[in-house]
Amino acid sequence: MTTVALRVELRRPRRVVVGGVCAGLALHLGWTTGRTRLLAIVLALLGGAGILLYLWLWALVPLAPTESDDSAQVQRAAPMAAIFVGIAALCTLVVGSVMVGASPVLVTPALLGLTLSSAAAVAWSLAFDRHDPNRSRGYSVGVRSLSSALLLASGVGVLLVRPTAINAVLAVGIVVLGTALLIAPRVVALWSDLMAERTTRVREEQRAELAAHLHDSVLQTLALIQNRAGSSSEVARIARAQERELRDWLFLGDAPIAADLSAELREVAAAIELDYAVRIEVVATGESVPGVAALIAASREAMLNAAKHAGGEVSVYLETTPSGIDIWVRDRGAGVDLEALASDRLGIRESIMGRMTRVGGSATVRPGAGGTGTEVHLHLEAQQ
């Protein structure tokens, strides 16, 4: 029996210095990280082979899988953007020294170096630092404005001292690049706003089209079903519940978002409609007021009584005036004789009248107009 020593898979870790290539490679090969780094630097000095190898591995080696307690974002220890800005600053110094009399041979490579390193700094800050929790917004703003300041300063400086043709072209390019870096974030923000707005508009148009279609076909059909099935049948109740849900979805924007008393009453009514053969019409007038628990509970009890003992059509009317809140619940059933059920039916006495009295309101139960059915009137004075 032989033991096979399995190598750790080649993966880039998520807490890294630059790209995580050396650390990953060290783990994979079983070397120390220092040794791989040294090797990389030596290779880099041999005509840049190390840099190419590094970039190649960086592009192809996948990230290590996320551990549950670890942040999914890659965190980089080395402030590469700042290092690139530093290189750009060095190049600017070289350009400046040429202007005060040093050898002009260095101007073109210095301008090229400046362009490359400041572009690299901004690219790094946009591509990596934006997602890195260790880098603040101020840091990337600093990187961007420093880079463009260096570009603009050396570009304008070179143009001022009668440069050679190639340097003049480079300098103009540098000025353009510097300006672009300054305004780029704003342009990007504008563009993404525009795209977001367009997406929203398209989505809204689609929604409106869908709503119009549903309104024209499905709502009509649901109305027809209720019409044909009779208002208190099972089928009609299901159709009505569906209609209400669909309507809520279609006209979501029209309804007040905060739960006010009328919305809560409608909710209670909808729930009762599902359980009993009854159709409850809730009409609300006056200012929107927040729900009062006792009032809702008492109305619920009144609606339940109407649904259980009367069924058919039940009307609920809510009126909020500056002086108080009134709710009428009216059914068209056989009616209740309050004297006869004085003691045995706790429902009305306790859950409606008792509740209202305890919060300082009042409740009256009387036969409906013309002697048909029952009408419950709840009243609550406005709070002073």
Added chain:
Amino acid sequence: MTTVVIVDDHSIFRSGLRADLDASVAVLGEAATVDEAVALIARLRPDVVLLDVHLPGGAGGGGAEVIRASSELLTSVRFLALSVSDSAADVVGVIRAGARGYITKGSSGAEVSRAVAAVASGDAVFSPRLAGFVLDAFGAVAGEQASTDDELDRLSAREREVMRLIARGYAYKEVATDLFISIKTVESHVSAVLRKLQLSSRHELTVWATARKLL
């Protein structure tokens, strides 16, 4: 016998309603679009037009456009709006164009027949929800009250009482009993409110209706 034309773009709904209406109503014809409806009403001159609020065709104005196009017939032909929703949003446009009332499409054949009879005899048909909307729109709940009878922008005390009872689900007869007045008086109050609803330039009504492109 009341003669009726049904205007609705859904043929299933038209035939269903036609079968459900009781013997006191004679259906003369059906139309599915604004243009068809205008032509048919001008030709047949029914007592009552059962008119869907949402209709295709014409300039896109739906039921309200049919009424406006038939405005010179309004003295003899009466319009009863049918709406799939019970929201005042759908209804105020047709009422202001000249409809004498509205009912929801979920109403039974008997209810529609009763409403047709009421409209044919010159009365207005108010649902509890429309009454609630009227109370809000005219500021009646907040305590505003007309000082003279011909004021268009506010309700009189009596009109307010009648509207409140209708909002509570009372039939005209029950309103009459409760307020110790005759049914005829109730009907005239309701008609007066309907007239105010149609003619008032009250800010809430107009702003509200223009916001929903009803005017």
